[in-house]
Amino acid sequence: MADDAYVATTILRRVERESMAELGFGELAKRRDPTWASSVLIERYDQTIPAGDADAEELRVQLTELLRRALDSGALSDQDRGLLLDLALAANLADAPLRRGRAGLTTPSVAQLVSEDHVLAARTIRRHAANALYRLGEVARQGGRSDDWP
CATH class of the missing domain: 4.10.910 (30s ribosomal protein s13; domain 2)
Known part of the structure; x- marks a missing residue:
């Protein structure tokens, strides 16, 4: 023993x-x-989003328009949109790193926070979010045409 x-x-x-x-x-x-x-660290990597030509209000309008086109084309459901918005809120509250998990939206800690509200496993949340983000990206690339969506 x-x-x-x-x-x-x-x-x-x-x-x-x-x-x-x-x-x-x-x-x-x-x-x-x-x-x-x-080795000695002399400079830190800045994870903040650099201030560009577009201001926050313009970006908000563009995101709203993209979500509206995705909903109208059938690429996203209302549940998908709700999930993505909940993930964005949780990622912001958790200060998730932008370099991981699709800009922080699908990091394990964020998915765990959202999974409690959606009554789904964190892994399922991450899979649904990844699929929704892929479809949202397709809508952005196609300009919202609905001929490719069921």
Whole structure:
């Protein structure tokens, strides 16, 4: 019995040490990659949306028009639109990173927040959102023609 505990403890310590090394923490990480360990961060990546020519109101009008065209063409249902809006609100509240999960809309934490309201699994929420975003993108590329949608 004591040998089993020793083996389990050894495995846990090794997993912890290797995980930390993989993430770049600890002595093992410094020994494996001394160049990375000695590097110093001098500039942070800015995730904010740069201010362009279009102001926020113009972007809001464009998004509203795109959603209206998608609904009129049958590419999106009212449930899809509601799901996307709920995801956008949750992503904004959770301060989801824009570089992950389709601009933060399908990150696991955001999907989990929305799944409670929609009574669906987070994975199902992510799949529905991905499909809805794909169809919304198609509407944007096609200009809202309804001949390709059921």
